[in-house]
Amino acid sequence: MIVCKFGGTSVASAAQITKVANIVKSDEKRRIVVVSAPGKRSSDDIKVTDLLIDLADAALANADVESKIETVVNRYKDITAELGLGQDICDVIAADLRERVAGDRSNTELFIDSLKASGEDNNAKVIAAYFSSIGMPARYVSPKDLLIVNDLPERTFAVPEAYERLASLATTEEIIVFPGFFGYTKDGILRTFDRGGSDITGSILASAVDAELYENFTDVDCVFSANPKIVNNPAEIKEITYREMRELSYAGFSVFHDEALMPVFKKGIPVNIKNTNNPSAPGTRVVPTRELTGRPVTGISVDSGFSTLYVSKYLMNREIGFGRKLLQIVEEEGISYEHTPSGLDDISVIMRSNQLTAEKEERIVQRIENELHVDHVYFRHGFSMVVLVGEGMRNSTGLAGRAALAISKLGVNIDMINQGSSEVSLVFGVLQNYEDIILKALYEEFFTAVPV
Ligand SMILES: Nc1ncnc2c1ncn2[C@@H]1O[C@H](COP(=O)(O)OP(=O)(O)O)[C@@H](O)[C@H]1O
Numbered sequence: 001m002i003v004c005k006f007g008g009t010s011v012a013s014a015a016q017i018t019k020v021a022n023i024v025k026s027d028e029k030r031r032i033v034v035v036s037a038p039g040k041r042s043s044d045d046i047k048v049t050d051l052l053i054d055l056a057d058a059a060l061a062n063a064d065v066e067s068k069i070e071t072v073v074n075r076y077k078d079i080t081a082e083l084g085l086g087q088d089i090c091d092v093i094a095a096d097l098r099e100r101v102a103g104d105r106s107n108t109e110l111f112i113d114s115l116k117a118s119g120e121d122n123n124a125k126v127i128a129a130y131f132s133s134i135g136m137p138a139r140y141v142s143p144k145d146l147l148i149v150n151d152l153p154e155r156t157f158a159v160p161e162a163y164e165r166l167a168s169l170a171t172t173e174e175i176i177v178f179p180g181f182f183g184y185t186k187d188g189i190l191r192t193f194d195r196g197g198s199d200i201t202g203s204i205l206a207s208a209v210d211a212e213l214y215e216n217f218t219d220v221d222c223v224f225s226a227n228p229k230i231v232n233n234p235a236e237i238k239e240i241t242y243r244e245m246r247e248l249s250y251a252g253f254s255v256f257h258d259e260a261l262m263p264v265f266k267k268g269i270p271v272n273i274k275n276t277n278n279p280s281a282p283g284t285r286v287v288p289t290r291e292l293t294g295r296p297v298t299g300i301s302v303d304s305g306f307s308t309l310y311v312s313k314y315l316m317n318r319e320i321g322f323g324r325k326l327l328q329i330v331e332e333e334g335i336s337y338e339h340t341p342s343g344l345d346d347i348s349v350i351m352r353s354n355q356l357t358a359e360k361e362e363r364i365v366q367r368i369e370n371e372l373h374v375d376h377v378y379f380r381h382g383f384s385m386v387v388l389v390g391e392g393m394r395n396s397t398g399l400a401g402r403a404a405l406a407i408s409k410l411g412v413n414i415d416m417i418n419q420g421s422s423e424v425s426l427v428f429g430v431l432q433n434y435e436d437i438i439l440k441a442l443y444e445e446f447f448t449a450v451p452v
């Protein structure tokens with residue numbers, strides 16, 4: 001059995017959904033179909049998920065919501081009319097949105113989650129109805145009582161019981177159409193995953209039914225060695241290990257969610273990233289191990305929006321427990337960190353800026369001053385991380401030097417270098433706004449200038 005997930009771009013319009021039906025029909029092993037909410041139809045379009053967030057914000061601000069509900073319903077109307085489905089389904093969608101808008105607002109996060117999830121939930125209903133209407137018996141299945149997830153902070157992980165319950169989907173007659181992006185806690189509370197999280201749903205389902213393959217359909221032929229929106233015509237990646245993919249997804253390869261690998265990884269189920277618009281292209285296979293041939297670097301990624309907490313204290317290296325106490329303060333503010341490059345007398349804690357607020361920063365700085373009696377402590381913002389990833393990097397010498405030289409030739413200062421302990425990744429922290437030119441220069445260095 002194959003579990004296939006279709007991303008927002010693959011289900012953004014009737015024309016796209018028709019392609020999805022043809023892909024599912026063309027291989028009888030494709031029995032479970034996970035769908036996203038309608039995504040962008042063109043570069044200046046708005047994803048339904050963003051329309052829903054906007055709607056939820058308006059409702060919370062007690063602003064007018066009717067026109068926003070209409071905008072969302074109109075997206076489905078366009079789709080259903082062209083697919084030849086009746087008007088009823090859109091009436092049901094409109095009623096569903098009104099019910100969610102009228103729901104409990106005491107916890108704003110849960111209220112927003114409920115609205116956000118409706119994008120995939122209603123799309124799954126539309127797609128199941130369409131499949132059935134063209135003679136492909138299909139059934140919408142709700143994640144309720146099946147996809148049971150932990151609550152924060154680990155809400156993207158399904159509990160063991162969820163896998164047992166979802167396994168029952170392996171034996172159903174019809175094609176299952178399952179909405180991506182959300183699950184329910186043991187207490188029945190709806191929780192959405194992070195943005196792009198329908199990939200996670202597909203992976204959980206693939207694992208639960210012991211699929212032979214998890215296909216992830218998107219709008220590009222494969223995973224490229226660098227973001228194709230920045231680097232012109234980047235090299236295609238035919239095969240990539242779970243570890244490489246995880247590092248690259250986390251660092252900005254938005255084509256596949258970085259948290260989506262664990263469920264399939266545990267069972268050794270391969271992932272194939274393919275193009276809905278060109279399904280005969282082989283795509284990229286994500287596999288447990290691969291033969292190391294060719295270039296040491298598999299991909300280069302850039303991601304912005306990082307801050308550093310810089311701390312210095314004379315003789316820090318001699319003070320037992322200093323690092324633990326520092327990280328505990330960070331932890332107690334609910335912040336996760338990415339890297340902790342350090343010297344004898346100083347350490348930086350690098351984190352995603354979106355976790356910080358002015359109050360949090362002030363509290364952290366004060367606690368560090370009062371409890372750790374440091375010489376200097378301050379936050380700096382506006383950093384990007386440039387990440388080189390490749391299993392072959394472990395056996396390759398001089399790579400960090402080559403990368404650093406390529407960056408320095410651009411006149412850009414490197415604020416931080418971190419080689420992951422596994423040696424499959426090398427991270428450079430630089431000031432934001434240079435990431436595109438750095439990516440191009442590193443691509444030139446490792447992919448264009450070097451013969452394979
Ligand atoms: N290295 C990369 N390889 C392929 N696509 C990438 C890469 N980095 C970023 N992307 C972008 O990811 C997009 C696909 O992801 P996304 O928009 O989330 O699709 P979907 O709607 O199918 O979930 C591509 O259109 C591409 O612009």
Ligand SMILES: N[C@@H](CC(=O)OP(=O)(O)O)C(=O)O
Pocket residue numbers: 006007008009036037039047049050119180181194195196197198199
């Ligand atoms: N619709 C959600 C979840 C998702 O996975 O979407 P997409 O497949 O379009 O990346 C989002 O926009 O985040």
